Each structure stands twice: as C-alpha cells, then as structure tokens.
Amino acid sequence: MEFKDYYQILGVEADADTPDIKSAYRKLARKYHPDLNPEKDAEDRFKEVAEAWEVLKDKERRAEYDELRRYGGRPQNDFEPPPGWRSSASGESPNFSGDFSEFFSSMFGGGFAQGGAGPRAQGFRGQDIEIEMPVFLEETISDVSKPISYELPVMESGQLRRSKKSLKVKIPAGVGDGERIRLRGQGAPGQGDAPPGDLYLHIRLVPHPVFDVEGHNLLVTVPIAPWEAALGAKVTVPTLDGKIHLTVAPKSQSGQKLRVKGKGLTSKIGKGDLYAVLKVVMPDSTSPDVEALWQELAQKAAFDPRTEWGNKGGGKS
Incomplete structure (x- = not known):
C-alpha cells in the first residue's frame, strides 16, 4: 500500500x-x-x-x-x-x-x-x-x-x-x-x-475552494477594485449552479454582505441563501500616471478614515 x-x-x-x-x-x-x-x-x-x-x-x-x-x-x-x-x-x-x-x-x-x-x-x-x-x-x-x-x-x-x-x-x-x-x-x-x-x-x-458553509447558507468572498467600491459596479459571482451578476452600490465597504435569495444549499425545508462578502483589493502595481491620480484623489478628497481616533487634518495624520 x-x-x-x-x-x-x-x-x-x-x-x-x-x-x-x-x-x-x-x-x-x-x-x-x-x-x-x-x-x-x-x-x-x-x-x-x-x-x-x-x-x-x-x-x-x-x-x-x-x-x-x-x-x-x-x-x-x-x-x-x-x-x-x-x-x-x-x-x-x-x-x-x-x-x-x-x-x-x-x-x-x-x-x-x-x-x-x-x-x-x-x-x-x-x-x-x-x-x-x-x-x-x-x-x-x-x-x-x-x-x-x-x-x-x-x-x-x-x-x-x-x-x-x-x-x-x-x-x-x-x-x-x-x-x-x-x-x-x-x-x-x-x-x-x-x-x-x-x-x-x-x-x-467536502470543504469547497470558493464557498464557506453556514448552516444552509453559503458565503463567497467577492474581490472588488477601489474604484468599484467608490463608484459602484456590476460584478460576476459564482454560485453552485452557474454564475450570476450582482450590482455593487456606490460607496460600498469591505465586509459588506449582499444577499442572494435561494442560492444557498438545498435542504428538506427549502433553499438557503448566498451571501456575497465584498473585499476591496488594491492593484499589485501601478504606473506613474496611476500614482499621480491617487495623489490627486488624496488631495481633493481630504478624507481621514481615522477621525474617531481624534486625528486632525487630512489623510496624512
């Protein structure tokens, strides 16, 4: 053997x-x-x-x-x-x-x-x-x-x-x-x-390479680009019986869940749901032009995600 x-x-x-x-x-x-x-x-x-x-x-x-x-x-x-x-x-x-x-x-x-x-x-x-x-x-x-x-x-x-x-x-x-x-x-x-x-x-x-199981519901992580999270987008998402299209709303956040009814596991009392969990993913590399756009965005947005910590000023705090 x-x-x-x-x-x-x-x-x-x-x-x-x-x-x-x-x-x-x-x-x-x-x-x-x-x-x-x-x-x-x-x-x-x-x-x-x-x-x-x-x-x-x-x-x-x-x-x-x-x-x-x-x-x-x-x-x-x-x-x-x-x-x-x-x-x-x-x-x-x-x-x-x-x-x-x-x-x-x-x-x-x-x-x-x-x-x-x-x-x-x-x-x-x-x-x-x-x-x-x-x-x-x-x-x-x-x-x-x-x-x-x-x-x-x-x-x-x-x-x-x-x-x-x-x-x-x-x-x-x-x-x-x-x-x-x-x-x-x-x-x-x-x-x-x-x-x-x-x-x-x-x-x-058997554990699945794409889906996690919670009861009769399925969870799938959906990677999205920063601009898709900011502006909204239509994305293709896998299910157990084929692919579907979901709409990502503008100003979406990582960890946000989108519920798709009836796309979970089959059970004796009906079908569970699929939850698409958004995950904002940064590009691996960017060109100088793209870097310049990020710099421009940082200046114009004047956004600090850590204001609850008592920071003052822009995103450079």
Whole structure:
C-alpha cells in the first residue's frame, strides 16, 4: 500500500498550524477543482487534496497520522502500519470510502463496525457497517449516484476474514453534513438464517475552494477594485449552479454582505441563501500616471478614515 504524505500533497511543513494548512488546501482545491481545471488529472488531484485536508484538519487524526509518518511512511513505499496499530478515531466512523484512497480507508477506517470484530453466535443478525461518505457541495443540488466500496466481516470455515463489497448508492438532494443514510441489508451477513445488518452512510460535506458553509447558507468572498467600491459596479459571482451578476452600490465597504435569495444549499425545508462578502483589493502595481491620480484623489478628497481616533487634518495624520 502506498503511503500518502499529506503534508507534501498540500505543500506545507509538518509543523504548520491549522490556518496555514487550510489556506494551502483552499489554494490547491481552487486550482484543481474539476469545474475550473480542464486537465485530465485535475479531479484526481482535487480528491487527493481534499483527503489530505480531511486528515490534517482533525486534531486526533493528525496526531495519529504523524505517528504513522514517524514510523517510516514515505511516498512510493510499500507501507504497512506498526504491528497491532489501530486508529482510535475509527470508533467515530469505522469505515471510509467514496472518493478517498485505500491508504485513508485502511489507516482511519478501522475495519469492522462498532461492537467488535469477533464472530457472532449462530443465528445472530449481521453487524451494521458505518461508512463516511464525502459529498461535494455541487452534489447536493440534485439526487446523485455514487460508487462506494467497503469491507465486511464474514465467517468462512470458522475463520473471520474481510470481504470487499461495491455498490452504487443514491445520495438525495439536500443532504446535510453529519446526516446518516440507512441502507437496509447491506451490512455484514447474518449467521445461519438470520438477516444481514444494515449499512449507514455518514455524510461529510467536502470543504469547497470558493464557498464557506453556514448552516444552509453559503458565503463567497467577492474581490472588488477601489474604484468599484467608490463608484459602484456590476460584478460576476459564482454560485453552485452557474454564475450570476450582482450590482455593487456606490460607496460600498469591505465586509459588506449582499444577499442572494435561494442560492444557498438545498435542504428538506427549502433553499438557503448566498451571501456575497465584498473585499476591496488594491492593484499589485501601478504606473506613474496611476500614482499621480491617487495623489490627486488624496488631495481633493481630504478624507481621514481615522477621525474617531481624534486625528486632525487630512489623510496624512
């Protein structure tokens, strides 16, 4: 099994703090998002980046991953965990699948469903299996079918072994982060004539490179030029199902929010809203002519944004 170096994937140091890791994730996710990057390997790179963030954002998983990494894991190695190693985080969601790698599933999936891996008495119902299902925000707009693979504990000739099972599951529109979807009879087989257990999908919304989620609402940062903030402008803003045009009013400020009804996440009670958060961005460089215009503006405006501090005079205070 190939070891995944999540720090290398995100291009950060092993001692990077969570905000730096999140910043690196969002930059790479935006770069490789399939809707924004037409290259053939963009989707695979996007999933790899999302998997790295899923581990490193969680304090417990990151600590366990660091332990494995110190044990000797390096990319391209035929990696095996230390003898007897088991993720303590696997109790929360014992199996993982969906768009994540075999390494992720093996290291953090746990293996068997909660309740122990031992064989059940003859005639007992099969174990329930729980799988974490990553879902992209775009996939919540309408019903979507996703392939999954997971392992089941089965008894053969008195020996307990793992058997791999694959199927396609329907993820309903409006599914939310943390929801559980029950698939009857798709868990471990029962003993004797007893029925099989059920499969439970734990929905985890994958962090998006453009949108932040607040409940069923979405937030998107909209960069605007200083003159657009001063004079007003029409700007193009992305949504989950296409682009829209918004009007920025004159004298707009950084941090100001523009509400777009019905462009948030779908839910069972309706649709949330999209909030476009304005951010005034200065040009990286300017020509002498543009510098002269700024100087002229400073003189004619005679504006001091810090008057509440008791400054006197113009903007040079």
